[in-house]
Amino acid sequence: MRFFPILALLTFLAAPAFAQDIVSDAPGASDPSGLKRIEGALIIGYDQSGFDEMSIPTSKVTYDGPQSSTTLEGPRTRVIYLVPGDRSPLEVIRNYEAELSEAGYETLYACGKQDCGPASAMSQYLYPRDAQLKTLGRVSAAVFSLPRDDQRYLVATNPQTGRTVSIYAAFETFDHFPQLYEKTLVLMDVIDGAPLTRRMEFVSAEEMALGLKAEGRVSLYGIHFTHDSDALTPESDPTLEEIAKFLNASSDMQVFVVGHTDMTGGFDYNIDLSQRRATSVAKALSERYGVSASRLQAAGIGPLAPVAENLSEEGRALNRRVELVRR
Template sequence: MRRLVLSGWLAALLASPHALAQGRPADVAGARDHPLVGRYEGARIARYQAKEFEEVRLIDKPLVAADGPRRNDRNSRTVEGRYWRITYEGPAGRSALELYRNHEQALAARGFERVFACGQQECGPGFAVIGAVEGVAGATGLPQVIEGQRYGLFRLPRDAGTVWVALYANERPAAGNRPLVPFAFVEIVEERPMQGERIQFVDASAMERAIGAIGKVALYGILFDFDRAEVKPESRPTLEEIAKYLRANPQVGLIVTGHTDSQGGFDYNVDLSRRRAAAVVAVLTRDFGIAPARLTPFGAGPAAPVAPNDTEDGRAKNRRVELVKR
């Protein structure tokens, strides 16, 4: 069997110069392998989503015709925690079964136990299982090979919380309907309780005191989805207080600085923090009438932590927006 490729910096460190020169097709922006799952040699990440906390149903029994392409109490279990959805494509010339068996072998080597597995029509009628795991029905791009489909649910018990991996593999036509290209759709959940009491509200008066005392204030009430730069609606109360502070201090200009934790690549995090800062400036100017000249967006990425990045609590403290007086 071909091996699963190591992920992240370790893979780059151990790769031969020849392999690095050949490379592989580019992943989608911001994507990265999960360290407990890895990827099949030569595959690329075609789709990627990650969330800090999500509730997910994972299929653990065959679907029946009455289910349709839906997860329900009969065919799945609910788990909560940090969540990833990753679709790997290719490489051409390999079968879906080979991708699936390699992933299965690698998971077993890391201590995962198989909870449920099925193949071909055992998984349910037609392509219902992939429609259920991807949350779509009859969408363009669904697999075309009943004989190729394989699905498995695996778990790794650990003190910090069980890790769940749902793996679906099949083959779909490439351009011109040939040749068939294998793909693997993976859902990963690291079970853990939601971290409550994370919302820290800073009003305009507190902003003024902090900026007057140390020239800046850290804000944790401006929220973004994981790996995204769009300001979430729940951020509005903090944005209103920023606008209130600026109106009360018309002579003040601010550097709006985005900060991230150290998870992922340095350059990617710097760019993400810059885009988040720019998004805050855009909302303040568009929705609150603040003059653009008073606000300068800046991305510090992980370069100015206020806590260690080796715990989730520390990483949460490092993910923030700071207002720095110019």
Template sequence: MIKLSVLSACVASLFFTTTSWAQREISGHPLVALYEGAELGSGEQFEFDTYRLVTGFDFEDRIATGITIEGRITRLYHDNPDERSEHEIFANYLEAFEDAGLSVIFQCAGDGECFTGSTRNAYRNFNGFAAMNGGNSRYAAGTLEHDGRLAYIAFGTGRHGTSIDIIETTEMATGRVTVSAEALASGLEANGHVRVDGLLFALDQADLLPGSETALQAVAELLEQNPEMSLYVVGHTDSSGAFAHNISLSQRRASAVVTALVEQYGFDATRLEAHGVGPLSPEASQASEAGRALNRRVEIVLK
């Protein structure tokens, strides 16, 4: 097996100074070294855009399923060396990304896991992912820390080529989130409310993503250490989109946090009350992406 390495040095900050949708051709990405013997067939980067990440396959409806995220998007494709199998190439990339800290959300191998024999274009149809086209195709998607921020990685190997998509978000990577029961208690004591960093949601969705466990655990420890404490859990959004939709989205995100604390940690539901205020209480200007990213948050407030 040929050993790959995932590189992380000299990567630009992920706090974007522009929301440009401009596309440019590129020759690679600092996060990944191409498989030995492979030559880049195509590479493109969008400074800021939305991306539909495949995180599963619905065998009943025969379609790929996933979540929508946003950030700087890099898409790479290379032809496979003739003498290497799909399994070997994919295994090298998987090992390299896992060595770099990849937390896998979804992984599959071939017909019966990734898709069916008659639905091998499902990934291409979902988001243009080109490589998945044969019965021995392999695919994985996950998250890793990149320059202190959360990056999503999707990579797959088919009969002829390999696709690697990298989405660099403005969300803080879970491993670097400074959140603890003590920090939350201090914020509540000082201000009566505190933001809970590290609660992750897909774009325009209310389901908590993998990687939210650290933040949930901090709130759980706070409640355990203070058995008389009751909290409002308040969702906030940026100002993009319709006002009524944002109010609903923020409410549903707050409710998802309450549900997780009640169902996963066993807290009495009467101690937690979910509310959503949409864009009504921003922390920063809505004029920049960095400001909007700060405004998308969940806070806890003393009752």
């Protein structure tokens, strides 16, 4: 009898996780604008980023990487689809080829099966382990864990709009997640080759003082974080220095440090992210620049105070900001 709990634990660990069926798109996810999905497909992974870069293979991929590639820049949308029934990777790619051709896209590169390289190398290059989506937790992270060599890849660009679409389809044979097992999975990346939007990111200490005096708040776009994180990047230092300069010159000033996000993702997630980011800014000002912590109060309000619409990357970028608000 004393061995029963151990056996029970082993049985639990060996059992497939998250066995419930996927019956709808992941919360907050949607198709990239202007692009259709395979009939009946469901979104199980989703991410949007601002101005980003992505390396696109244009030749066979080995475990050392592709023999040739091209790097694209622009706002990026990443979607992972779970395709229903027995739709093969070839059927998926042929449907997208037809749709994209009718929309004016030109094929940059296409391959199938071993011509793409080993499926494990190809999938890891396009969906590396350090960039897994967590949209549905471990289910989304586990896609392409053991893809079959019946894989297909297509990358096409629209010369009129500058948009590039990368589509990878493969048959999953990893059986730990029943929802994915023996299904075709599709990884779609859409890179909108719009030029970098130049913003007046640097706000001087004097401009902060004027803004707070006139409106009681000032928006700052020069504070940057790593994606989906509260970690400040080095590009934030000039703006942090100006905040400290302003506060040190106004020794009686107390401010709220307010974090804002766009509406991508869940509400609770964005509230938490904005709070953590505001806290990181306040902590940096106190620990690195000597501003008294008692003069700073961090607050995160997520997507609740937009300054632009959230339907375009331009609008979402304006909504992602940090503000100083006079207390």
